[in-house]
Amino acid sequence: MGQPALPREHLEHTQLGPPLAKDLTRLDVVIEANRCLDCYDAPCIRACPTSIDIPSFIKKIATGNMLGSARTIMDANPLGASCARVCPTEELCEGACVYHHDAEPIRIGDLQRYATDWLRESGRTLFAPGPPSGKSVAIVGGGPAGLSAARELARAGHAVTIFERHAEAGGLNTYGIVPFRLPTDVALWEAEQVKALGVTVKTGVEIGADVPATTLLADYDAVILAMGMGSVPKLGIPGEDLPGVYDALDLIERAKFGERVPIGARVAIIGAGNTAIDAATVSGRLGAEEVTMWYRRGAESMTAYPFEVEFAKSEGVAFRFYRLPVRIEGDGRVSALVVARTEIIDGVPRAIPGTEETIPVDSVVRAIGQSKLAALYDAFGVAHQRGIATVDAGLRTSNPQVYAAGDCLFGGGAIDAMVVSAAQAGKDVAASVDRTFRGLDS
Amino acid sequence: MANLAIDCAGIRSPNPFWLASAPPANSGYQVMRAFKAGWGGAVWKTLGDPIVNVSSRFAGLNYKNLKMIGMNNIELITDRPLDVNLREIEECKAAYPDRAIVASLMMEMNRDRWHELVETVQASGVDGFELNFGCPHGMSERGMGAAVGQDPELVEMCTKWVVEVSKVPVIVKLTPNITDIRQTARAAKRAGAHAISMINTINSLIGVDIDSWDPIPNVDHLGAHGGYCGPAVKPIALNMVADCARDPQVQLPISGIGGIETWRDAVEFMLMGSSSVQVCTAVMHHGFKIVEDMIDGLNTYLDDRGLDSAMDLVGKSVGKFVNWNDLNLNYAVVARIDQDKCIHCNKCYIACEDAAHQCIDRIVSTRGEGETDLVVDEGHCVGCNLCSMVCPVEDCITMVRVDDGSATTTWRQRELTAK
Numbered sequence: 013m014g015q016p017a018l019p020r021e022h023l024e025h026t027q028l029g030p031p032l033a034k035d036l037t038r039l040d041v042v043i044e045a046n047r048c049l050d051c052y053d054a055p056c057i058r059a060c061p062t063s064i065d066i067p068s069f070i071k072k073i074a075t076g077n078m079l080g081s082a083r084t085i086m087d088a089n090p091l092g093a094s095c096a097r098v099c100p101t102e103e104l105c106e107g108a109c110v111y112h113h114d115a116e117p118i119r120i121g122d123l124q125r126y127a128t129d130w131l132r133e134s135g136r137t138l139f140a141p142g143p144p145s146g147k148s149v150a151i152v153g154g155g156p157a158g159l160s161a162a163r164e165l166a167r168a169g170h171a172v173t174i175f176e177r178h179a180e181a182g183g184l185n186t187y188g189i190v191p192f193r194l195p196t197d198v199a200l201w202e203a204e205q206v207k208a209l210g211v212t213v214k215t216g217v218e219i220g221a222d223v224p225a226t227t228l229l230a231d232y233d234a235v236i237l238a239m240g241m242g243s244v245p246k247l248g249i250p251g252e253d254l255p256g257v258y259d260a261l262d263l264i265e266r267a268k269f270g271e272r273v274p275i276g277a278r279v280a281i282i283g284a285g286n287t288a289i290d291a292a293t294v295s296g297r298l299g300a301e302e303v304t305m306w307y308r309r310g311a312e313s314m315t316a317y318p319f320e321v322e323f324a325k326s327e328g329v330a331f332r333f334y335r336l337p338v339r340i341e342g343d344g345r346v347s348a349l350v351v352a353r354t355e356i357i358d359g360v361p362r363a364i365p366g367t368e369e370t371i372p373v374d375s376v377v378r379a380i381g382q383s384k385l386a387a388l389y390d391a392f393g394v395a396h397q398r399g400i401a402t403v404d405a406g407l408r409t410s411n412p413q414v415y416a417a418g419d420c421l422f423g424g425g426a427i428d429a430m431v432v433s434a435a436q437a438g439k440d441v442a443a444s445v446d447r448t449f450r451g452l453d454s
Numbered sequence: 455m456a457n458l459a460i461d462c463a464g465i466r467s468p469n470p471f472w473l474a475s476a477p478p479a480n481s482g483y484q485v486m487r488a489f490k491a492g493w494g495g496a497v498w499k500t501l502g503d504p505i506v507n508v509s510s511r512f513a514g515l516n517y518k519n520l521k522m523i524g525m526n527n528i529e530l531i532t533d534r535p536l537d538v539n540l541r542e543i544e545e546c547k548a549a550y551p552d553r554a555i556v557a558s559l560m561m562e563m564n565r566d567r568w569h570e571l572v573e574t575v576q577a578s579g580v581d582g583f584e585l586n587f588g589c590p591h592g593m594s595e596r597g598m599g600a601a602v603g604q605d606p607e608l609v610e611m612c613t614k615w616v617v618e619v620s621k622v623p624v625i626v627k628l629t630p631n632i633t634d635i636r637q638t639a640r641a642a643k644r645a646g647a648h649a650i651s652m653i654n655t656i657n658s659l660i661g662v663d664i665d666s667w668d669p670i671p672n673v674d675h676l677g678a679h680g681g682y683c684g685p686a687v688k689p690i691a692l693n694m695v696a697d698c699a700r701d702p703q704v705q706l707p708i709s710g711i712g713g714i715e716t717w718r719d720a721v722e723f724m725l726m727g728s729s730s731v732q733v734c735t736a737v738m739h740h741g742f743k744i745v746e747d748m749i750d751g752l753n754t755y756l757d758d759r760g761l762d763s764a765m766d767l768v769g770k771s772v773g774k775f776v777n778w779n780d781l782n783l784n785y786a787v788v789a790r791i792d793q794d795k796c797i798h799c800n801k802c803y804i805a806c807e808d809a810a811h812q813c814i815d816r817i818v819s820t821r822g823e824g825e826t827d828l829v830v831d832e833g834h835c836v837g838c839n840l841c842s843m844v845c846p847v848e849d850c851i852t853m854v855r856v857d858d859g860s861a862t863t864t865w866r867q868r869e870l871t872a873k
Contacts, residue, residue, distance in 0.1 A: 042519075043519050046518035046519040047519070049799045049801060049846055050801075051798075051799040051800055051801065052799070052800035052801060052803055052804035053800050054799075054800075055798065058824070074518065110797040110798055110799045111797070113797070114797060114847070
């Protein structure tokens with residue numbers, strides 16, 4: 013308990029470079045805002061998992077009602093400032109813009125960033141806690157889903173306590189996304205907005221290790237599991253315990269907060285998701301000269317967003333497909349990665365015998381997804397399937413006192429594990445808990 | 455190449471595009487630059503007794519990304535000495551003898567003083583006069599400008615004084631700040647004017663500063679009504695031009711003014727009876743260079759239609775502008791939406807639903823889950839055009855004629871039948 017808070021000088025301009033998104037001028041933004049058609053039943057709203065009234069917030073920018081614009085965004089999405097930077101807008105709002113085919117879609121992400129930046133700089137408070145209901149909620153995990161749920165529950169008047177294992181709230185936004193994509197101060201500002209509603213955030217507390225699940229069940233009327241996911245699983249190949257083999261999220265977190273991680277000149281990234289991309293670009297910015305992503309399938313199967321892939325290429329990252337790591341070599345430290353060609357048999361990539369090649373590398377970064385925190389489900393008496401909580405329509409688990417949100421629900425392809433989806437899951441679970449407290453649900 | 459030259463009551467110019475009497479025609483330097491750019495004529499900034507102007511004179515009306523769709527001003531007539539203006543007029547005329555230079559005049563309501571002004575100015579070699587009976591601010595409070603133009607008797611009296619001594623054509627410039635502009639146009643005709651021009655600016659207050667609560671523009675925190683002009687006034691001007699053009703008691707050449715910025719605007723004014731068009735705000739916004747496309751575009755338009763002369767356009771639509779009770783009540787159009795062009799913004803749907811006749815339906819689409827297509831309920835569509843107006847896509851919503859072509863019935867005919 014009680015880890016030190018993050019040094020503030022690492023919040024925005026880290027060793028990894030300044031934010032990628034260019035500063036927006038009022039002139040640029042107003043021209044863009046006025047270009048919006050203000051569609052009726054606008055497809056951009058339907059494409060937003062949190063249903064932000066996008067034409068409304070854009071028109072408010074145009075009329076100079078910046079407070080109203082920011083309120084429209086943040087009311088619908090407690091992570092609206094982060095989402096302005098990390099949402100795959102081409103696949104969501106901007107992809108749905110009616111201008112998409114015949115003209116340039118409205119730059120909704122940029123406009124949302126401008127409005128939420130205005131709010132952050134204004135220091136104004138948008139929301140107030142509701143009249144006390146006498147009900148209490150414990151939220152396990154202070155990431156996007158937990159913060160979103162906490163914000164909504166506090167507005168409804170419930171007493172909320174978040175238990176966060178890190179030193180700061182924000183979860184993936186604070187620790188796992190590269191700062192040049194999402195400056196850390198944005199993530200922390202969003203957490204501050206939630207705290208300002210009277211939400212208690214107990215940081216440096218790991219439920220299960222520091223505080224038993226039974227304590228939460230005894231002390232709170234409801235518990236929401238929003239603990240996200242665990243570390244990157246092992247590759248299951250020889251040599252991966254050698255120094256110089258990294259967990260991608262661990263690498264990003266350490267680099268993000270100032271550690272000069274000795275990544276070396278040649279880095280192999282195993283995986284092709286968005287975290288793999290982040291690990292690759294971070295490696296380059298830590299000084300690596302050759303960063304190569306190794307993926308056992310083809311380019312079309314990568315889970316990273318196309319714009320992330322393009323960004324990685326622009327940073328000099330190389331991609332090698334249909335390659336499976338078979339062992340890591342080294343004497344006291346990583347010196348080579350041995351990969352084999354793959355063929356896809358019945359949808360599963362398999363190494364082709366005799367195709368092994370030895371690639372000299374200084375570091376290997378695992379980025380093949382994250383493990384589920386299955387032990388916590390057991391501690392709370394919650395049924396789950398391969399780490400995904402079994403819930404009803406109200407996101408209530410098999411333990412009627414316990415609900416789940418965010419990554420506890422994602423997986424298996426049913427819902428995309430985006431920050432914006434977690435924000436909506438937080439809203440949904442809060443609404444469900446609130447309905448139960450008010451006796452509207454069984 | 456069509457012949458763009460025009461003749462407006464005997465005043466000839468190589469093209470119909472004249473600078474209006476306004477800040478762009480304030481000096482010889484400017485008029486020389488305008489003629490070099492290609493302008494066919496210039497109505498010199500109004501000459502008269504010296505005045506004193508205020509500082510902070512103009513204000514613009516913006517709409518979304520568009521600046522100055524309207525503009526107002528509280529500037530007065532020329533603040534330069536008459537002899538300087540006349541010397542510069544002579545210089546311009548000498549340098550560009552083929553261009554039309556018309557002197558705008560304003561004077562107190564005194565016959566001798568008007569005679570003196572006309573005789574002094576016409577010695578400079580101007581091709582015509584334009585009597586400023588329209589300026590709505592500053593001068594009108596002193597019994598000039600719109601104070602004259604709003605009273606048909608004064609218009610007639612003053613025009614007579616000018617015609618008595620003028621050796622060149624006299625254009626009477628009319629104010630729109632009046633109930634029926636035909637009354638003052640007829641007065642000008644009775645007095646022997648050779649042409650009329652319209653519109654002068656419209657009384658306006660362009661805005662109030664919501665931070666300081668001062669009027670816009672403000673002179674030391676106070677404001678006064680100004681004259682409104684620019685693209686936003688074009689429909690008002692065009693209607694007044696058309697009303698005068700079709701009035702049997704007017705029947706004078708017209709120089710059209712009001713929101714003209716492009717060759718397209720000019721063609722519209724000419725079709726409604728203008729033989730020359732005057733431009734101010736567009737030059738104040740963009741500079742003299744705009745005339746290049748006005749000339750080029752008009753030329754191409756005339757060539758494409760096989761017309762030899764710009765004068766062939768003058769008045770061609772006047773006969774089509776009638777009273778409401780002469781419109782065919784049997785005519786019927788309905789909206790048709792081109793599904794291939796539709797981008798599904800639903801602007802037409804909500805406009806019809808909230809502001810018209812609730813006759814666009816959203817039907818389940820085959821484009822995808824939850825998608826809808828927009829279809830017009832032609833049985834209920836009244837053909838109001840609103841949906842086609844709000845549609846952002848060119849030619850996506852068209853108005854299609856659906857009546858059976860049976861004989862025209864007008865309200866006038868119905869009234870006659872009833873009697």
